[in-house]
Amino acid sequence: MLPHRNCPRMDVVAVGVGGAGGRIVDELHRDDAGRSVSYLAASRVFDTDTSSLGALDRVPSDARHPFGTLEFDGSGADSDADAARDAAADQATELRRELDEVITTSVTGILLVAGLGGGTGPGATPVLAEELTRVYDRPVHCVSVLPTGDDETACENAARGVEALDSVVDCQIAFDNDAWIGEDDSLEDRLPALNRELADRLGSLLVAGEVEAASPVGESVLDETDVAATLDAGGLATIGHASAPVSKFRDVEDSLVGRLKGSLLEDASDMERREAVTSTLQWAVRGQLTLDCDPAESTSALVLFSGPPDWLHRGAVADGRDWVAELSTNAELRSGDAPVPGGDSISVLVVFAGIERAPRIEDLQWYGG
Ligand SMILES: Nc1nc2c(ncn2[C@@H]2O[C@H](COP(=O)(O)OP(=O)(O)OP(=O)(O)O)[C@@H](O)[C@H]2O)c(=O)[nH]1
Ligand SMILES: [Mg+2]
CATH class of the missing domain: 3.40.50.1440 (Tubulin/FtsZ, GTPase domain)
Incomplete structure (x- = not known):
């Protein structure tokens, strides 16, 4: 519905x-x-x-x-x-x-x-x-x-x-x-x-996907119909989330001059941007889901990347999407990116829905007799 x-x-x-x-x-x-x-x-x-x-x-x-x-x-x-x-x-x-x-x-x-x-x-x-x-x-x-x-x-x-x-x-x-x-x-x-x-x-x-009116539009935009359609899969859903400051991924000299030079004069390299998106995504999925489960059990999934526009590297976002698609092989996957101008961190939100089996639910049935 x-x-x-x-x-x-x-x-x-x-x-x-x-x-x-x-x-x-x-x-x-x-x-x-x-x-x-x-x-x-x-x-x-x-x-x-x-x-x-x-x-x-x-x-x-x-x-x-x-x-x-x-x-x-x-x-x-x-x-x-x-x-x-x-x-x-x-x-x-x-x-x-x-x-x-x-x-x-x-x-x-x-x-x-x-x-x-x-x-x-x-x-x-x-x-x-x-x-x-x-x-x-x-x-x-x-x-x-x-x-x-x-x-x-x-x-x-x-x-x-x-x-x-x-x-x-x-x-x-x-x-x-x-x-x-x-x-x-x-x-x-x-x-x-x-x-x-x-x-x-x-x-x-x-x-998800809502950005302020003045923000640039992402390569692929998620909206409320995507969220609703993801949850429409029924069963159980679990949410993963991670956020990391982009400074964590800057490979610059650790001195004041180096930091200023790195942050002001040079763009982040492609590799740094790929690393930022990939590790934040992996952390969102493998860190702590609201309910531990195997993403392969889900029938629908959603992933949203947000962060400063120049850090949402198109290739990295596409790689991240492919990685989630591989984990949730049976799921219909919706994905998007939401640029946050002036933002200083990368965030990833993932949802796996349509889950019928999870270890904790089996535990509850067992202990609850
Ligand atoms: N995450 C979270 N869990 C809570 C919180 N309060 C209680 N719980 C958990 O939720 C379960 C139910 O607690 P309550 O919501 O207080 O119970 P209730 O529905 O009011 O039921 P009665 O008090 O028996 O009428 C507990 O066993 C805790 O595990 C809370 O604020 N946050
Ligand atoms: Mg109570």
């Missing part, structure tokens, strides 16, 4: 469900406010826990809605996903009505966001997704956050949540906390940084 083609850009309504969902939507507001192009039309957060709603920072207070108050007394579902599902089902129409006024004709899609290891997220999100797909002719995607470790209840909730969402949403963009948290890290301490990283990647994807 593609968004309306005459929409100039992605304009999504983000809907957080449960504690993690609300906090990540909060970060999306922060990310959106820091960009030159906005992708966030509005947001809503639904939770059974009133104190989690109260602790949000950026989500406007009239966009925060408690539900299941009778069942949970405002203190959360305590990992009881079945009870959260029943409460959401009883109030499905009411919850959806909270969205009616913000899902205007210019909105290109609905982005649900939930942690699937607790109760509210995996219980209520599939119910809401079903209600939304029934009423609106708009793509519904879900950012599905997977829990850390091997806690049986969390794994079972997540495995069931992923499965329930799979049959209703257009695509799940997965974020695996387990891959992002070291054994010695405390989850609490790491969450703010993880939420920022996730919001940054989602934001980069949602504005």
